[in-house]
Amino acid sequence: MNSETALPPIVSAGDVPAAGDGVVIADVRWSLSGPKDAATFREEYATGHIPGAVFVDLDDDLSDHSVTGAGRHPLPREDDFAATRARLGIGPDTRVYAYGTDDPAGAARLVLMLRFSGIAAALIDGGLPAYRAAHPDVPMEPGHNDPTPVETVEEPLVRLVSIDEVAYAAHSRSALLVDARAPERFRGDVEPVDPRAGHIPTAVNVPYAAHLQADGTFRSPEQIRRTFEDAGATGERIVINYCGSGVSACVNVLAMEHAGLRHGYLFPGSFSEWSADPQREVETR
Structure with a gap:
């Protein structure tokens, strides 16, 4: 699938479909300025998230800290990222909508990696606050969602420079x-x-x-x-x-x-x- 025509890079919160039937909603909480760690973000996710959303950890799922000399958030290897996509239920024809809370950067990282892998993905404009404002009658879902794994293949990430x-x-x-x-x-x-x-x-x-x-x-x-x-x-x-x-x-x-x-x-x-x-x-x- 050509990700750049299947979904725009940024979508309005009011246009986000429900999770399921080939749609994955990803909760990628991260903050450049805040002292919070992954455990805190996971706890906040568990208190309330978009219904059906799966939690994505920027450090564990979108980085490989075993790599040295490649910056503070090295990208994972292609096979590892393919395994992460499969675990999250993201197949080659899945549409992914990702959001953050106060800072869109973590969600943008997932969206960009997916788009650079040829998978349709978009950032939800305004994140969770905008979604709640656009869907006032939709209660936030507590707890954790276990995604359904899917089959996927390795895809090279394009448009990266050394x-x-x-x-x-x-x-x-x-x-x-x-x-x-x-x-x-x-x-x-x-x-x-x-x-x-x-x-x-x-x-x-x-x-x-x-x-x-x-x-x-x-x-x-x-x-x-x-x-x-x-x-x-x-x-x-x-x-x-x-x-x-x-x-x-x-x-x-x-x-x-x-x-x-x-x-x-x-x-x-x-x-x-x-x-x-x-x-x-x-x-x-």
């Missing part, structure tokens, strides 16, 4: 590097988690939070497109998106597609991989 490809793009300016982190981290004013402060040379800053309105829903495609175009994205030039660890940059890639901009790629190791290598130059400003 650290050496990023270095070439920075040197040759053959692609636009877009940093999705907050401006203060991009400039190098602060760096709370990674080895060095600053950003990859030649990168421009388009914080993923700039695409969100106060209620957590996305700004219009026209507004998002203007933000990227102001940063140098033309729709014809490859745009390599990165962040701290390859999670929040997924929001930028989906936002590009939402705005009708092509050629959005992801550097999954992101700045945590780049800054850990002392041979890689870092800029501050």
